[in-house]
Amino acid sequence: MRELTYTEAAREALGAEMERDPNIFVLGEGIGKRGGNFNTTTGFFERFGPRRLRDTPICERGFVGLCAGAAMTGTRPVVDFMFIDFILDSFGELANQIAKIQYMTSGRLKMPVVLRGCIGAGSGHATHHSGSYYSIFAHLPGFRVVVPTTPYDAKGLMTTSLRSDDPVLFLEHKSLLNTRGDVPEDDYTIPFGQARVCREGDDVTVVALGPMVSKTLAVCDELAAAGISVELIDPRSLAPLDSEAIFLSVSQTGRLLIIDEAFGPCGIGAEISAQIMERGFDQLDAPVRRLNGPHGPTPFSPPLESAAVPQPEQIAQAIRNLAAE
Amino acid sequence: MAFDNEVLLSLYRTMVVIRRCEEQLARSYQAGAITGACHTYIGQEAVATGVCAHLRVDDAVFSTHRGHGHALAKGVPSRELIAELFGRTTGCSDGRGGSMHLFAPDVGMMGTTGIVGPNILQATGAGYSFQLLETDRVSVAFFGDGGVGNGAFHEGLNLAAIWQLPTLFVCENNMYATEVPFSYAARNTDVASRAAGYGMPGIAVDGNDVLAVAEAAQAAISRARAGDGPTLIECRTYRTRGHAEGMQDGGYRTEEEVNDWKARDPIKAFAARLLERDAIEPQALEQIDREVAGQIEEAVEFATNSPWPDPDTVTDHIFSEGG
Ligand SMILES: Cc1ncc(C[n+]2csc(CCOP(=O)(O)OP(=O)(O)O)c2C)c(N)n1
Ligand SMILES: [Mg+2]
Numbered sequence A: 001m002r003e004l005t006y007t008e009a010a011r012e013a014l015g016a017e018m019e020r021d022p023n024i025f026v027l028g029e030g031i032g033k034r035g036g037n038f039n040t041t042t043g044f045f046e047r048f049g050p051r052r053l054r055d056t057p058i059c060e061r062g063f064v065g066l067c068a069g070a071a072m073t074g075t076r077p078v079v080d081f082m083f084i085d086f087i088l089d090s091f092g093e094l095a096n097q098i099a100k101i102q103y104m105t106s107g108r109l110k111m112p113v114v115l116r117g118c119i120g121a122g123s124g125h126a127t128h129h130s131g132s133y134y135s136i137f138a139h140l141p142g143f144r145v146v147v148p149t150t151p152y153d154a155k156g157l158m159t160t161s162l163r164s165d166d167p168v169l170f171l172e173h174k175s176l177l178n179t180r181g182d183v184p185e186d187d188y189t190i191p192f193g194q195a196r197v198c199r200e201g202d203d204v205t206v207v208a209l210g211p212m213v214s215k216t217l218a219v220c221d222e223l224a225a226a227g228i229s230v231e232l233i234d235p236r237s238l239a240p241l242d243s244e245a246i247f248l249s250v251s252q253t254g255r256l257l258i259i260d261e262a263f264g265p266c267g268i269g270a271e272i273s274a275q276i277m278e279r280g281f282d283q284l285d286a287p288v289r290r291l292n293g294p295h296g297p298t299p300f301s302p303p304l305e306s307a308a309v310p311q312p313e314q315i316a317q318a319i320r321n322l323a324a325e
Numbered sequence B: 001m002a003f004d005n006e007v008l009l010s011l012y013r014t015m016v017v018i019r020r021c022e023e024q025l026a027r028s029y030q031a032g033a034i035t036g037a038c039h040t041y042i043g044q045e046a047v048a049t050g051v052c053a054h055l056r057v058d059d060a061v062f063s064t065h066r067g068h069g070h071a072l073a074k075g076v077p078s079r080e081l082i083a084e085l086f087g088r089t090t091g092c093s094d095g096r097g098g099s100m101h102l103f104a105p106d107v108g109m110m111g112t113t114g115i116v117g118p119n120i121l122q123a124t125g126a127g128y129s130f131q132l133l134e135t136d137r138v139s140v141a142f143f144g145d146g147g148v149g150n151g152a153f154h155e156g157l158n159l160a161a162i163w164q165l166p167t168l169f170v171c172e173n174n175m176y177a178t179e180v181p182f183s184y185a186a187r188n189t190d191v192a193s194r195a196a197g198y199g200m201p202g203i204a205v206d207g208n209d210v211l212a213v214a215e216a217a218q219a220a221i222s223r224a225r226a227g228d229g230p231t232l233i234e235c236r237t238y239r240t241r242g243h244a245e246g247m248q249d250g251g252y253r254t255e256e257e258v259n260d261w262k263a264r265d266p267i268k269a270f271a272a273r274l275l276e277r278d279a280i281e282p283q284a285l286e287q288i289d290r291e292v293a294g295q296i297e298e299a300v301e302f303a304t305n306s307p308w309p310d311p312d313t314v315t316d317h318i319f320s321e322g323g
Helices: A006-020 A044-048 A060-071 A084-098 A134-139 A151-163 A212-225 A243-253 A268-283 A302-307 A312-324 B005-030 B045-052 B068-074 B078-085 B118-132 B151-162 B191-198 B210-225 B255-263 B266-277 B282-304
Strands: A003-005 A024-028 A053-055 A076-083 A114-119 A144-146 A168-173 A180-182 A196-199 A204-208 A230-234 A237-239 A256-263 A289-293 B060-063 B109-112 B139-144 B167-173 B202-206 B231-236
Touching: A003 A006, A003 A151, A006 A024, A006 A044, A006 A151, A006 A168, A006 A180, A024 A060, A044 A053, A060 A076, A060 A084, A076 A084, A084 A114, A134 A144, A134 A168, A134 A237, A134 A256, A134 A268, A144 A151, A151 A168, A151 A180, A196 A212, A204 A212, A204 A243, A204 A312, A212 A230, A212 A256, A212 A312, A230 A243, A243 A256, A243 A268, A256 A268, A256 A312, A268 A289, A289 A312, B005 B045, B005 B068, B005 B078, B005 B210, B005 B266, B005 B282, B045 B068, B045 B139, B045 B167, B045 B210, B045 B231, B045 B266, B060 B068, B060 B118, B068 B078, B068 B109, B078 B282, B109 B118, B118 B139, B118 B151, B118 B167, B151 B167, B151 B191, B167 B210, B191 B202, B191 B231, B202 B210, B210 B231, B210 B266, B266 B282
Parallel strands: A024 A053, A024 A076, A076 A114, A114 A168, A144 A168, A204 A230, A204 A256, A256 A289, B060 B109, B060 B139, B139 B167, B167 B231, B202 B231
Antiparallel strands: A003 A180, A144 A237, A196 A230
């Protein structure tokens, strides 16, 4: 099959949907002629013109608020934040307006807004450009939150996001953007709330997010050689969350570890842990464990930044510890 | 308004320090000694230099992602800036900040921000403190043309105007925000004219003319110290390198435009003026050039030999107590 990068795959989906639906438009800084800081819209300005690829001033609160009104009146905005950290300036518009308007109008109005941007540490961009924030949005009723990790998932979930009538956060980890993988040429969708089992195993279930998936995969063989068989699950979507898939796996292994570069407290790992415990406390042979980055801002200096993200040695150690419990 | 030769030479020195430091940082970035973002200030040196020349150490500066020049002009030693971008403990933010998060409160450098906008509001807040504390201290927000379209600009200027806060709003209009021309982001590209809408004085100056900037800043700072409120100063200028190191500079602006502005180099223009009008000997400038070159060389060596932070300190200082 044809290989694409993660960015190319998501872009292909956006381009195809923009061809299909003339009501989709993109707002962002440098997404017009420039094609996006992360090449999210390369070549689109020529293809779709300036009204559908609109460079904005640096006014996130303004254009996100505008998107609410646009979505309420028949168009389908996509906001390209480049670094997702900039979304925070528009939090009121999102949490109080975009997330609530369908409910407040008893479904008479839809809110098809896609909010995309890059997440994560590891590129030396320091604390204003390294956040993830998915747990915050997953906490709020009214948002779909997806965190694709492969080019295949990026295309399928982008298509689903663009066809959804709900507000969707589409979050792309910077370290994944140039990774390559098989991507079908035809369009396809991946439903929200459908996890992917990346590796089957019997001893420990690991739920990993974003780049933690490949970091975990990288230590699985070594662990298998040491007699620990890991079942690795990529939830892909955090809201809704496929707790069914996680529960099924935990029913086999009896052990669950959640690995997430983002903060532990009140994070998605805590939610997964609670849901599994509520559903199947009896299935567990050991406490649910979490491995997160430390609960602090992301520092700049390379040795500090690496200490802010779970590394392969820590991942392997956490799995060994849980297997031994 | 006349500046004596000593002041003129110190303006020259500050601009040269910024330029040589930025050139060094660009080289270090290319050599891989700096990760992440590195936005240089080359071409805009006259703005930070002209404004900060009148600031005291207890005045407060709040700057942007393009803040190396502001930090140097406010008194952060070049070695502490370079060490910061190298990620070392001897950097002005202990290596925790990098290019976009420079803090040196002891010299009134209250930070640079990776997010466009907040520094405008923080400078307004410092103005509030200085008024409440009944001091004659002033605060300065530096921001780009890109900041003008952000709500923080509107809200900060309005607050400062209604309460007559001792704050300078210095817009460095270099005509682009990343690669988006200011004319795409504003129908009215005359930033200084916006001041009228808030009821404060607004003035536009040639941002490549250090004396024009210095004079405008001097007047605004005196007014602020005297309790007569804020001023918006628009400095029209240009960055002659790409938005950030490692980013292309093609496509969105013509080579002609870039070369035009390179020809209006603020340092060369000022040097020429010093030699012609102020009868300063070329040797005086050459000596400064030499001293600065030595200083930057020493700074790089200092940074290179400085220790890396201990990974165990990653969560220090999240709260006021305990680390
Ligand atoms: C709230 C926010 N949105 C977007 C960005 C991304 N960004 C960083 S610098 C920049 C352009 C800034 O332009 P300007 O203010 O004119 O400053 P200049 O780079 O020209 O000095 C943008 C859009 C950001 N840092 N913060
Ligand atoms: Mg600018």
